[in-house]
Amino acid sequence: MSTASLPLDPYADAPGASPVRFLHRLNPLAKLLGPAPAMVVLVFVRDVATPVAFLVLAYAIVLVGARMTARLASMLVLIPVLAAAMGLGFALWTDPAHVADTVPLLRLGDWTLSRGALWTGIATGLRLAAIIALALIAGITTTGPDLARSLVQQLRVPYRIGYTAIAAFRFVPRFRRELEIIRQAHRVRAAGHLRGPIAAVGRSVGSVVPLLAGAIRHAERVALAMDARAFGAYPDRTERHPVPFRTRDTVFVILLSAASAVLFWVFFPWGL
């Protein structure tokens, strides 16, 4: 969402954090694995209390375990706002006939917003918010290269794929700038041609081919440079940045899964 546009150095090391900020010291996979069961089960939940509980849990973990940055703060504010907006949106779309409590709250001509519809909408919004907040646990405290490395080191993903991803982080700013230039070039060229939104769509389709053609050529050159430096020579390579999976990672996964299980048990049957 909005934060995706912040300039970010994907290679930057996680800055040193105080010991309390434990999330930065965990293996990326542990942070993906721990919240995963809760995220999956939340998909099926229909009440309001369960997602709220998980929202609180996720916020607690992130607030304690992650270094506070402007980026994190804005995420934490944005999630509830989006949840509210989505909840309202769904409420408008919900068919009052399908919900139990049809006490009308608002009437505009033919159309009524019932309390049940609003309740369903809010539940949906909160559910999405809880899922997103749980994803933050891994997202906000993991660097791209570390994720790639842990996929290689723990999940045995071939290192050539992991390092291709690391090399490809460099493509992003380059291709973005290329796209900007291509768009401008085509706008200049399009003078005298059709204007308006449909022509604009046509032009952006027209910028796809030059962008991709340039991207593929660039990738081929990078591949040559990597081959020339013995990339893929052996089934493994020296790793100067180990990303181990330690006892603390196992403990984190077990604790978080246990906490999720307890919450689901307490709130059963989740409004089904």
Added chain:
Amino acid sequence: MPAPAALSTRVLLVCAAIGVASGILGAVAGWITPGVIILAPIVYGFVLGAHVIPGIIAQETLRMPWVALLAHVLAALVASAMAPQWAGRFLGTALLFGGIQELVAAVTRYRVWRAWRFFISAVVIGVLVAVVVGLVVNLTALPLWAQIAYLVCAVLGPVAWTGIGLAVGAALRQAGVGRRAIPR
């Protein structure tokens, strides 16, 4: 001494480039997603369908095993580095979409590259997306017509985007990209 690699570095990096470039083009989809969910959840499936693009272009330009899945996974890894909060979602979607495209191609033994084959994977993806998203947004609470419209959108989305991906792939080939044989 070296173990023969199944996929050359060139193929890996070209897949990454296709993934990243489609991701940049598709950034628009990311931006409008919240708005779509709020204002018109039933067309969300259509927007989500845009995510089929990397696999289609990779298969259409390289025409070999694994490239669809690779393009998706590499794009997801890069995207995760840029917007880490969505890492799980990126990887999940990539494995799902890429996996289906790869499976359908594998069933035809990577020999049939005609358009209908691509559209089969599009329909499969559409149905799966419809089910998953339907669960998340509590589809059953919507009026019947909205449910049907939603399903149609969710299936049409990947199909339409697959068509666009094929057109781009064809244009690329016309421009001389990927026309060379791939080593190994």
Added chain:
Amino acid sequence: MVDTPLLRVHDLAVRHDGEELFTPAGASFQVRRGEVVLLLGPSGSGKSTLALALNGLIPQAVPAEVQGSVSVMGLDAASTPVAQLSTRVGMVFQDPDAQLVTGTVLDEVAFGPENLRLPVAEVLGRTETALRRVGLWDRRAENPDALSGGGRQRLAIAAALALGSPVLVLDEPTANLDPQGVEEVYAALADIVASGDRAVVLVEHNLDQAVGFVDRVVVLDAAGRTIADGPAGDILRTRAAELQELGVWLPTSTLAALKLRRAGYPLDPLPLTPAELRAALEAAPAPAAPAPAAAERRGFGRAEDVAPAAALVSAASPRLGGAPLIAVRGLTLRRGRAEVLHDVSLDVRAGEFVAIVGANGAGKTSLLHAIAGIGRPPRGTVRIGGDDITRLRPAEIASRIGFVFQNPEHQFVAHTVRDELAYGLAHAPDADARVADILDRFGLAARADVHPFLLSGGQKRRLSVGTALIAGAPVLALDEPTFGQDRARADELLELLAALNADGTTVLVVTHDMQLVTEYAMRTIVLAEGRVVADAPTADVFADGDLVAAAGLRVPPLCDALRGLTRHPELEGIARLAELPAGPPSAAGAPA
């Protein structure tokens, strides 16, 4: 040590998949320990292809048919895995950005040794040694993006050194760099060569810097056969005319000397560097007969009297009359978070030929874009023909200024060359005739129905210029028109611009080639860190050596050689090859 060759190339012929011809088509040479070999040949003769064959990338990573053999310290390059050859032959390519893999300078150099599975301590040891040799050790923790172009290319050299290979192959390592970057790269290379433990194979068009430390020259002809192989001095001096004929570019000082020889100055042996030219001239007596004046004044095309060149150039610009055609006032521009132009003001008058120069990242492209209304400059800062550019419709801008983007592929919108040209004409009644005319003039008629992306580099550039020209705009703005081109093509293009300029078209170019600037531009604008630091007739700008150096630029070689010459006052201060006294009429027309 037994003097066995490190590299032995025997009758090598390579045909890329999908191509008809073998290029190279029979290259043979050897490289011994400690040698620096310069590989010359016209564009398309297969130098880059040959370079890739030296460590097995061709045919192992790039599909191609290979005949003949390359042997690297006794190993056959076509069949020994590239990874194994990588410890014997290190590669440095043209685009520094296409060689970066990791996120810090240190990791980048460690990447190769890590792939070789060396223990961590040795990886770090090699990395440190390599980084110290290119002077980047202090910057090891930085993201390579923070380095200058020259810095990134030195990083690529360090990455190749760290693999420990006794041979280093560099394919046009300085093509994208500003003059200071070029100098940095060659200083680092000279340093490596001086220690005597590495052999270097260098492919390079711009010989002015390289010629200083090259031992041997191998020349390929247009078909890609070795036609000369010997000590650099011998080949460049004794076969200069033949090489020039081939389309191989010679050092500017050698070209100047060839011309001066025809004018009667006894210069033997031919000089290769500015210092040699200067020394040779100081030692040479004046020509027997008074030298006739230069027959042609390229880039201006106006009748000009016989007078010292510098004065001509400085006299040329301010006289052009009337209100400025383009007026930039207080232009401050932001890109992303940074301010890339600060309070820039300048005028361009109708009929001028203006060059914009500066180091990488100085803001040249940003300025040129603003002048052409690309990316919307702030209101009131750019006027063209008196009108604020932000108030003009795109069609009106296009009819006043033709723009050529740095990378031609960015601006192609159609599927054939012909449609590409016709695109800008929309509904003009004489569109067909004008397209045919441009196709003819640019030598593209035979390729009219080809997809623009399938053209060669030089053809793409000509097409992009053609699309800018076809609308008949009175101003032409070109961003690095010589980027990625060899000198022969660059020259061809500039001749064309000079002719257009002579017919009244106003021309603005951005370029890193200082000799080219001096040859063609009446006026030069120097940008440094987003500010205009000089805006004067070209000769005046280059007369101020300190300013030029401070802006990351260098005085062009001819100017450097002839400045302050004492023995031949008639040559003192000449900066353009075209202004050197011409020889007998029969030889005067030879291209410079």
